[in-house]
Amino acid sequence: MSNVVSLSSDAAAAFRERFGESGSAHVGWSPGRVNLIGEYMDLNNGFAMPMAIDLGVCVVLRTNTTGDVRGYSMAFDEAAEFRLDDVALERIPGWARYLAGVALLSRERGCDVGGFDAVVHGDLPIGGGVSSSAALSIAMTMALESAASWSIDALSAAKMCQEVEHRFAGVMCGIMDQLACRTGQPEHAVLIDCASLETSAVPVKSELASFLIVDSGVPRSLHQSEYNARRTECLAAVEAINALGHPIADLRGLTAAMLAEVGSSIEPHLARRCRHVVTENERVLSAHAALTHDRLSDFGGLMNASHASLRDDFEVSIEELDSIVSLANEIDGVLGARLTGAGFGGNAIVLARPDAAVGAREAIVGGFAARYGREPRVHRIGSTTPAQGGPSLPLR
Ligand code: GLA
Numbered sequence: 046m047s048n049v050v051s052l053s054s055d056a057a058a059a060f061r062e063r064f065g066e067s068g069s070a071h072v073g074w075s076p077g078r079v080n081l082i083g084e085y086m087d088l089n090n091g092f093a094m095p096m097a098i099d100l101g102v103c104v105v106l107r108t109n110t111t112g113d114v115r116g117y118s119m120a121f122d123e124a125a126e127f128r129l130d131d132v133a134l135e136r137i138p139g140w141a142r143y144l145a146g147v148a149l150l151s152r153e154r155g156c157d158v159g160g161f162d163a164v165v166h167g168d169l170p171i172g173g174g175v176s177s178s179a180a181l182s183i184a185m186t187m188a189l190e191s192a193a194s195w196s197i198d199a200l201s202a203a204k205m206c207q208e209v210e211h212r213f214a215g216v217m218c219g220i221m222d223q224l225a226c227r228t229g230q231p232e233h234a235v236l237i238d239c240a241s242l243e244t245s246a247v248p249v250k251s252e253l254a255s256f257l258i259v260d261s262g263v264p265r266s267l268h269q270s271e272y273n274a275r276r277t278e279c280l281a282a283v284e285a286i287n288a289l290g291h292p293i294a295d296l297r298g299l300t301a302a303m304l305a306e307v308g309s310s311i312e313p314h315l316a317r318r319c320r321h322v323v324t325e326n327e328r329v330l331s332a333h334a335a336l337t338h339d340r341l342s343d344f345g346g347l348m349n350a351s352h353a354s355l356r357d358d359f360e361v362s363i364e365e366l367d368s369i370v371s372l373a374n375e376i377d378g379v380l381g382a383r384l385t386g387a388g389f390g391g392n393a394i395v396l397a398r399p400d401a402a403v404g405a406r407e408a409i410v411g412g413f414a415a416r417y418g419r420e421p422r423v424h425r426i427g428s429t430t431p432a433q434g435g436p437s438l439p440l441r
Pocket of ligand 1: 221
């Protein structure tokens with residue numbers, strides 16, 4: 046039985062127990078994502094190439110006209126109650142803010158929702174850099190679309206869920222996660238041009254490439270503040286470069302030649318941030334070409350270079366993630382590794398030849414445990430189930 050079927054039936058059982066059988070409940074599902082390459086590029090209008098994964102979040106939802114909201118998170122074993130029209134965000138748990146945010150912004154876009162009962166369930170590690178919050182927002186949107194007979198196109202849904210992060214969670218994220226969760230398809234990565242917001246599906250051949258997600262187990266405590274700080278630094282770099290007589294709208298517009306000219310005239314840490322963005326953008330395009338032409342070793346090399354750039358130039362890595370990447374690269378059949386997502390803890394992603402994946406997993410767990418005295422959680426990515434909603438799941 047797929048995890049979507051078992052998760053949604055467990056969530057439906059919890060829903061019935063807590064909120065009763067009456068009326069009709071609807072289910073929304075969203076996969077999480079890993080970013081294969083192109084980190085912090087959405088903040089700079091560059092390219093990114095994430096992939097939806099076979100872990101995700103489901104929301105079982107029943108709407109009402111009273112305006113009352115009752116929510117329950119199975120992961121946190123926590124309940125939340127509030128009025129949708131009068132929600133005090135600081136008084137409700139983090140996960141419930143996403144439910145409120147999606148409902149309120151959907152309403153602004155024409156969805157007829159008064160209040161609702163909802164149960165949230167999932168198998169995606171929470172706060173680990175694999176987009177648990179984007180998956181929650183997208184799953185909630187899918188459930189609401191079905192429950193309120195309303196529809197929103199994929200790009201608008203992704204933009205709305207990004208706005209939920211900004212306005213209801215205070216994280217000034219880009220749009221990569223929401224687009225990846227909403228549009229991801231089985232056996233494909235998504236190449237996103239974050240300037241035009243065009244997406245294209247890129248085949249990932251499971252007979253050539255296996256991906257492991259390795260959880261450093263380090264909570265991303267600095268994530269929110271440092272993430273927002275990186276965004277501010279990128280904007281400051283654009284301003285500084287403009288002031289030097291190079292009119293660019295964003296760091297996507299910065300070329301290597303321009304950076305060579307202005308790099309020593311701007312603050313050193315801003316020059317490092319710029320170097321990451323310029324080189325990472327080139328790496329995504331090279332990685333896309335490598336994947337398309339089955340050059341997986343080249344792809345792995347680009348992942349390693351991306352990690353080094355995130356560690357040294359963008360400065361978002363931590364020792365444990367660096368250790369996973371170097372441990373992985375010592376293993377036969379591993380082609381590359383890097384931190385994935387915003388960094389400051391969370392997960393690394395490892396690319397291995399399929400015949401080497403099981404051995405790689407054991408060696409990484411062993412090596413990490415020898416160094417840190419605890420075993421990291423490792424997940425081998427399987428085929429995703431796309432985001433969807435309906436009276437019961439999966440629909441396809
Ligand atoms: C987080 C954000 C994304 C993106 C990545 C870094 O996942 O939500 O928008 O900026 O970090 O690439």
